[in-house]
Amino acid sequence: MTDPSSPSPDAPTSPSATSPGDAAALREGRPPSDSLTEMTEMVLPQHTNVVGTAFGGVIMSWVDICAAIAAQRHCGEVAVTARVDAMEFHAPIRLGDVVCLRAQVNAAFGSSMEVGVRVEREDRRTRARTVCVESFLTFVNVVDGRPLPVPRLQLTTDEERQREREAQERRAQRLAARALPAKVAG
Numbered sequence: 001m002t003d004p005s006s007p008s009p010d011a012p013t014s015p016s017a018t019s020p021g022d023a024a025a026l027r028e029g030r031p032p033s034d035s036l037t038e039m040t041e042m043v044l045p046q047h048t049n050v051v052g053t054a055f056g057g058v059i060m061s062w063v064d065i066c067a068a069i070a071a072q073r074h075c076g077e078v079a080v081t082a083r084v085d086a087m088e089f090h091a092p093i094r095l096g097d098v099v100c101l102r103a104q105v106n107a108a109f110g111s112s113m114e115v116g117v118r119v120e121r122e123d124r125r126t127r128a129r130t131v132c133v134e135s136f137l138t139f140v141n142v143v144d145g146r147p148l149p150v151p152r153l154q155l156t157t158d159e160e161r162q163r164e165r166e167a168q169e170r171r172a173q174r175l176a177a178r179a180l181p182a183k184v185a186g
Helices: 022-028 058-075 158-179
Strands: 037-042 078-084 100-108 114-122 129-144
Touching: 037 058, 058 078, 058 100, 058 114, 058 129, 100 129, 100 158, 114 158, 129 158
Parallel strands: none
Antiparallel strands: 037 100, 078 129, 100 114, 114 129
């Protein structure tokens, strides 16, 4: 029998793993690597359109799930999709393809965070990968229906700092666009 007071073998062992809502996590932050999420899917007939390529909506759904997991890993709470920036499809994904998705938090704002997602198609013979889709999504940390602060990012590499700078620029553009009066189609 195991001692009920001892930690479960499935309990987080990462030094940066903290309980949700932990004030120390908010102050100290978490490295982007803590949010890294990788998923693998196979394109089956129900995922394809009449020309044998994956429905864009299916890929978008996989992107949203992968990004949501990354956001939740960062904030330690439920994270909901607030925005999906333009999703660019660079190469087709076909029936039978193995699809690899990789998501990570790029920047943490007050109660929101930007998550970048890359979708690649893997060649079954060589395992070489082709970038098919790239997207940025904004998630909000929500507890009991209210937005709450997210931990800051602990940036240690030049690449992490560059991704955060680019995310800050995209956020500034989104906020500026939101401030413009809406045009009504007529």
